[in-house]
Amino acid sequence: MSQPLPIKFSKPPAIPRDSLILITGVNGLIGSHVADQALAAGYRVRGTVRSKERCAWLEPLFASRHADSADRFELVEVPVLAAEGAWDDALLGVAGVVSVATSTGMRVTDVDKEVQESVAEYINLFAAAKAQPGVKAVVFTSSAWAAWIPEPNVATVVNEQSYNDRAVQIAADETLSPQEKGLAPFMTIKARVEKAVWDWVEREKPVYAFNSLLLDTVIGPILDPKNQPASTAGMVRSLYRGENLGLLGMIKPQWFIDARDAGRLYLAALTTGVTGWRVYGCAQRYSWAAILEILKSLYPEKKDFVNLPDAGWDHTDIQSDKHELLLRVAGQAEWTSLEQSVRDTAESFLSRGSS
Incomplete structure (x- = not known):
């Protein structure tokens, strides 16, 4: 797999290179790409996981991708995110925090309980970061679903103040079955948790810069x-x-973003000095039918692809350009295309024999 290209910031970063960045949930798809981009940009990375034993593969992974990672990548264990003092040691010497780890799954049984638990986990981290004078910036991972429900062929307008109130209403409607609610409970958690996090920032006024990324x-x-x-x-x-x-x-059908572009977006939101931004991680529209056609064109020898119905297309108008600005600050002129992203994703699992 190709190595990440070093980020070429268009202006000196507010968090200098060689600073230590804490990335929670570094074993996941998003967290690993944030770490990959941070190491390529010249930062030191401390990644947190719930079990070092289960995630020991991370150290040889980054050693194979970054020649000096033995001295620049550190793996630490935080098994219970909301535990008192859980983050104290992990935050020592840290200049920036990227919060990716989450306990919320897509199958939701108790929305209120999961919101309460998630907020407690995030606030525990952000409050601990507030107590560390060296922390200059924090980036929080939200979701585009915190802002709206994707509906094909429906013209929807969202902006930086949008929250998914419709999902909240659907999730709370006791006349609807779980099947009728669909993913609304999960979307509700994302919306309510992000609101609670911003309320905490407004109330507690930490000195560090704070931004959220709403990834699709x-x-x-x-x-x-x-x-x-x-x-x-x-x-x-x-x-x-x-x-x-x-x-x-x-x-x-909705929007997507390539994991490598997301990694750069996080790094730009963290290191360039902006604060108070809600940034949409939305690069290009997609549908599974469109991805299927790309896969068919990439692998014409495979004759047993499934057929998918045409589910329509996304018509959401995202009235924000902050994600475009941050991508350019990170020295990248345009987003990775859907075609390239699907190709590279497929090659990553096919080349390792996991087809």
């Missing part, structure tokens, strides 16, 4: 397909195999 579907090469949970990039693998079609059917 993340696709891109899985850095270690043998050991790593594939997350949303694994849906491309599922489509290639003809598996999990029910889940794919629940995820309507």
Whole structure:
């Protein structure tokens, strides 16, 4: 797999190179790409996982991708994110924090309970960071679903103040079955948690810069397909195999972002001195039918691809350009295309024999 290109900042970063960056959930698709980009840009990385034993593969992974990672990448264990003092040691000497780790899954049984638990985990980290005078910036991972429900062929306008109130209403409607609610409970958690996090920032006024990234579907090469949970990039693998079609059917046409571009977006939001931004991680529209056609063109010898119905297309108008500005600050002129991202994702799992 190709190495990441070093970021060429268009202006000196507010957090200088060689500073120490804490990345939570570094074993996941997003966290690993943030770490990959940070190491390539000349930062030192301390990545947190719930179990060092289960995630020992991360150190040889980054050693194979970055010659000096033995001195620049450190793996630490934080098994309980909301525990008192959980972050004290992990934050020592840190200049920036990228919060990726989450305990929320897509199958939700108790929205209020999961919101309460998630908020407690995040605030525990952000409050601990507030107590560390060296922390200059924090980036929080939200979701585009915190802002709106994707609906194909419906003209929807969202901006930097949008929250998914409609999902909240659907999730709270006791007349609807779980099937009728669909992913609304999960979207509700994302919206309510992000609101609570921003409320905490407004109330507590930490001295560090604070921004949130609202990522839509993340696709891109899985850095270690043998050991790593594939997350949303694994849906491309599922489509290639003809598996999990029910889940794919629940995820309507919307936007995607390549995992490498997301890594650069995080780094730009963290290191360039901006604050108070809600940044959409949305690069290009996609549908699973469109991805299927790309896979068919890439692998014409495979004759057993499934067929998918045309689910329509996304018509959301995202009235914000902050993600475009940050991409350019990171020295990248344009987003990785859907075609390239699907190609690289497929090659990552096929080359490792995990087809």
